[in-house]
Amino acid sequence: MKIERSLVRRTVAVAAAGATALVLAACGGADDGGSVGSAGHGGHSAAASATASPTPSASTPDARGGHNAADVAFAKGMIPHHRQAVEMADLAPGRAGSPEVEKLAAEIKKAQDPEIRTLSGWLTAWGEEVPAEGAAMDHSSHGMDGMDGMMTDQEMRGLRDASGEAFDTAFLELMVKHHEGALAMAETERADGAFAPAKKMAAQIITSQSAEIERMNGLLGEG
Incomplete structure (x- = not known):
């Protein structure tokens, strides 16, 4: 056991x-x-x-530096548009018949030259191509003849050949049309853009060029 x-x-x-x-x-x-x-x-x-x-997709504004396709279109369209306005303004000295028109032309150039540089800088920062320097004079290559207030080659030749009162009238009429095109482009940017500085520039263009249109219409009325 x-x-x-x-x-x-x-x-x-x-x-x-x-x-x-x-x-x-x-x-x-x-x-x-x-x-x-x-x-x-x-x-x-x-x-x-x-x-x-x-992770934000490449299509969102944040992933693309806060800008969108509307901002790119605004910059690419406004650069040749501004260049042509400067080209028109450069014709005034020696051709304008009134000091008011010559002064207005100088003010337009002074305002738009810096904006061209700013717009170009944005496009470069975004990795986009800046319109070629001669783009403002080759409207057909952009399909812009008569659009957005851009002058045709014929209208530009007529302005170059004019002087005195004839130049003043042509300059004012053409620049009013040109400014109206810029206002339409700026309104589109303000509505559809995403890049705050571009939207701010668009608002400034609307304010300043609306005032200039009123001023030019006044000068035409005086004539």
Whole structure:
């Protein structure tokens, strides 16, 4: 009986030791699983963060430096438009019949020259092509004849050939039309653009050129 009891005790001890080993192994597995689970949770958190804060697509204004296609179109259209206005203004000295027209031409050039440089700088920063220097005189290449108030080659030749009162009348009439085209472009930018400085310039163009149109119409009325 003593031998049997001893055998039973040994069997129980072995079983208990095996159970302990199994428990320890299970705990180790739980720890390992916990680590994996933790990594899993970390991966889930990273995925959640990525979902919560998606990378902006290239089409969004923020990803493109705060500008959009309307801003690019505004800059690319206004540069040759302004260049032609400056070209027209440069004809006034020696041709204008009144000091008022010559003064107005000088003011137009003074206002639009810096804007051309600013618009060109924006396009360069955006990785866009700046219209070629001669674009304002090659309207057909842009399909802009008679559009946006741009002068045709014939109208520009007529202005170059005029002098005195004839020049004043032609300059004022053509510049009114030219300014009206700029106002339309600026209104589009103000409505559709995303780049704050461009929208601000558009608003300034609307204010200043509207005032100049009124002034030019007044000079035409006096004539």
